[in-house]
Amino acid sequence: MLKNILLLLGSVGLSAAPLLAQTPSIQNTNSGTDKFAQLGTELPTPNTFRTASGAPGSQYWQQRADYDINVRLDDEKQAISGTEDITYTNLSPDVLTYLWVQLDQNIYAENSMTTSTQTADLQPRMSFGAMDYLARADFDGGYKIESVKQKGGKALSHVVNHTMMRVDLPQPLQPKQSFTFSIAYRYNINDQPKLGGRSGYEYFPEDKNYLYEIAQFYPRMAVYDDVNGWQHKQFLGSGEFALPFGNYKVSITAPADHVVGATGTLQNPDQVLSATQRKRLAQATSANKPVVIVTQAEAEQAEKGRAKGTKTWNFVAKNVRDFAFASSRKFIWDAMGLKIEGKPIVAMSYYPKEGNPLWGQYSTEAVAHTLKTYSKRTIPYQYPVAISVHGSIGGMEYPMLSFNGYRPEKDGTYSASTKYGLISVIIHEVGHNFFPMIVNSDERQWTWMDEGLNTFMQYLSEQEWERNYPSRRGEPAKIVDYMRMDKSLQTPIMTNSESVLQLGNNAYGKPATGLNMLRETIMGRELFDYAFQEYARRWAYKHPTPADFFRTMEDASGVDLDWFWRGWFYTNDRTDLAIEGVKWYTVDSKNPEIENARKRQELNAEPKTLSQQRNLQDIKRTLVDNDKPGLKDFYNSYDPIATTEADKQRYQQYVKTLKPEQQKRLNEGLHFYEVGLRNIGGLVMPVIVQMTYEDGKQEIVNIPAEIWRRNNEQVTKVFVTDKPVVAFTLDPFLQTADTDLSNNAYPRKLAPSRFELFEQQQRPQSNPMQTQPSATQPAVPASSGATGGGTN
Ligand SMILES: [Zn+2]
Structure with a gap:
């Protein structure tokens, strides 16, 4: 057993232990840097809008934009045309003489800055897809702005600057005043599988139908705030969106045989849904498993027809920052009700038959699971619906609605990675309702603020879905390969969204892992969970910045984390702690x-x-x-x-x-061990020491990162035990993303590795459902009309 009293004495610091202070020691030298310095100049000065504690200040304000939109989906030409009234309310203390509007579709315009600044290199082998992408000049994309007018009045002068448009106000907009203006526009929808993008259409050649996942489909107000003034940084593709909250009234006119799903509540079900569909929808709201509203058989029937007329679907969404929709005659539609803190919510999915059997079985269940698990740890979900749509887009989020990829093979079988990929992407994209749709950080500046926090929450939700769920990100050991890379291949997390290298590792994996390390190792679950939830409570339906997050996490937990933000978020340093040596003393x-x-x-x-x-x-x-x-x-x-x-x-x-x-x-027979510790990676981290005694028993000592506060490269630590220790191991449960485990054990251990001998050949893709069909029948046959049970 470890002798705690003596250990405490030893850890008081050697200057306080006169018997050990005879010779100059490592403890009394410094390594020249102060990794525990407070984040002073790095963070903005607190003010009345944003406090030093990380909460919104007494004078906090944010703007508001309400929309009344009419759009028409042209299924013949794959185009959108629309008109919108934007009512912009100036809740800032400032007088505004112009407004900035975002024209995201201009990312496909002829003069697109995204295209012209895109760098690439050529390889002797190129796929047709890659060539199509490089030679995509034949797509006539971008907004055609037909008019910008004061509502019911005269034209407004406006200037388009790539993806931004400045609208000049006829007279200055005073604080507390609103201004309503109208824009008429149209654009051609991008072929998403070919051209990429966060929205677009997918064409299915077998049945010659289109499936539309439509977003950024209307000119949207930019954010004006106390941090940036107007957030009019161009949309280049990586930095997503910064949007103000408001209410939306959206009418979508689509072919009469299309099924339309959208952000918000459908206002005219009697006009667009059949009596049967309305009845099924009502049943779904109280069902505890998904109920199909449009069956696969009905969707397959619809694929064969072509309606002549149109239907207009009216939706209303309150206090949201954006609006998106999906439309196709191919859609199967299922739904299931759930309650969060007494509030009824409908989880829904829209997917073509190509998604089955996976989609019918998992999508809506994953939507509901996400809402429950996130609500528990952040704030209760308050929107009326949450939707998962399947098309060609791998994963993209909007308020109440997300687009998700992953579909089984044509024979209905699928690999484990497809199944878990599907569940994970749905948890992730639905989870974005919380970050950034509700806790509305500025995605154009900071990808990590929504992706990192959301990926962390996704990990927690996945682990609640199934024991030992194969989460791709979250466990510290999973980030090690990235952290080990050459630093020229990395950027600090605190890098603008458009300039980040390795976006997935940098803005999703690393921050998510960092939060998990804070929760499990540095702060503990109780302190972390409270502080994280406090951040969500403080900034729900508001616009937080990185400083607001960093400060709230400290303020609500009472844990000094400046060293962690400094190391993990502001540098590319990595964890590599090593035991350099151990001296063993007993008493003469x-x-x-x-x-x-x-x-x-x-x-x-x-x-x-x-x-x-x-x-x-x-x-x-x-x-x-x-x-x-x-x-x-x-x-x-x-x-x-x-x-x-x-x-x-x-x-x-x-x-x-x-x-x-x-x-x-x-005569006690105590054993004294002086363990030499070195910080090779640069990142200061807690030191987790496992001691294995002669009798095989083990003990763990958790030493906070503050052990490095004087000398952050090299320290020695004395352990006093009453039994001989035969081995010391650092971080035995892989909590700190240590990038080199070979120096974590003393005495050093041999780690066995294997050579794999091979002949040049391709490894077959793993889909055991195809090779062992009898053992793994899909729950629902791909051709069946029943998708996920319930009435149909
Ligand atoms: Zn995401």
Whole structure:
């Protein structure tokens, strides 16, 4: 067992332990940097809008934009045309003379800055898809702005600057005033599988139908706030969106045989849904498993027809930052009700038959699971619906609605990675309702603020979905390969969204892992969970910045985390702690009988040198051994470590001078280990030490990162035990993303590896459902009309 009292004494710091402070030690040198300095100049100065505690200040304000939109989806030309009234309310203390509007579709315009600034290199082998993408000039994309007018009035002067448009106000907009203006526009929808994008259409050649996942489909107000003024940084593709909250009234006119799903609540079900569909939808709201509203059989029937007329679907969404929709005659539609803190919510999915059987079985369940798990740890979900749509887009989020990829093989089988990929992407994209749709950070500046926090929450939700769920990100060990990379391939997390290298690792994986490390190792679950939830409570339906997050996490937990933000978020340093060596001491008992016996043992254990060994063979007899015994004297038989009576008496005398507790110490038989620790990676981290005793028992000591506060490269730590330790291991449960485990053990351990011998050949893709069909029947046959049970 570890001796805690002594350990405490030892950790007071060597300057306070006079008996150990004789020689200058590592503890009394510094490494030249202060990794525990507070984030002073790095963070903005607190003010009345944003406090030093990380909460919104007493004068916090944010703007508001309400929309009334009419759009028409042209299924013949794959185009959108629309008109919108934007009512912009100036809740800032400032007078505005112009407004900035985002024209995200212009990312596909002829003069697109995204295209012109895109860098690439050419390889001798190029896929047709890659060539299509490079030579995509034939797509006539971008907004065609037809008019910008004061509502019901005269034209407004406006200037388009790539993806931004400045609208000049006829007179300055005073604080607390609103201004309503109208924009008429149209654009051609991008072929998403070919051109990429966060929205677009997918064409299905077999049945010649289109499936539309539509977003950024209307000119949207930019954010004006106390941090940036107007957020009019161009949309280049990576930095997503910064949008103000408001209410939306959206009418979508689509072919009459399309099924439309959208952000918000459908206002006219009687006009767009059949009596059967309305009945099924009503049943779904109280069902505890998905109920199909449009069955696969019905969707397959619809695929064959082409309606002549149109239907207009009216939706209303309150207090959202954006609006998106999906439309196709291919859609199967299922739904299930759930309640969060008494509030009824409908989880829904829209997917083509190509998504089954996976989609019917998992999508809506994953939506509901996400809402429940996130609500528990952040704030309760308050929107009326949450939707998962399946098309070609791999994963993209909007308020109440997300687009998600992953579909099974044509034969209905699928690999484990497809199944878990599907569930994970749905949890992730639905989870974005919380970050950034509700906790509305500025995605154009900071990808990590929504992706990182959301990926962390996704990990927690996945682990609640299924024991040992194969989460891709979250566990510290999973980020190690990235952290180990050459630093020129990395950027700090605190890098603008458009300039980040390796977006997935940098803005999703690393921050998510960092939060998990804070929760499990640095802060503990209780302190972390409270602080994280407090951040969500403080900033729900508001616009937080990184400083607001950093400050809230500290303020609500009482844990100084500046060193962690500094290391993990502002640098590319990595964790690599090492045990350099261990010195082992026991107490000299001064008892000649004990100590001399020990010395004898040590002497006997000393190895004979090579010469000594050879001489034993070669020199049969030495001079004094045999030929000249007269050369021997006292010293030839003197035993310097024999215990004499005088030794014993001296010992007895000494013991008498000691107090009883000192006598006890002398005979306790304690073991002292001075463990030399080195920080090779640069990142300061808690030191987690596992000691394995001679009897096989193990013990863990968790030392906070503050052990590095004076010297952050090298420290020694003394452990006092009453049993001999045979091994020390750092971070045995892989909590700190240590990038080199080979220096974590003392004595060093051999780690077995294997060579894989191979001949050049392609490894087959793993889909055990195809190779073992009898063992793994899909729950629902791909061709069946029933998708996920319930009534149909
Ligand atoms: Zn995301």
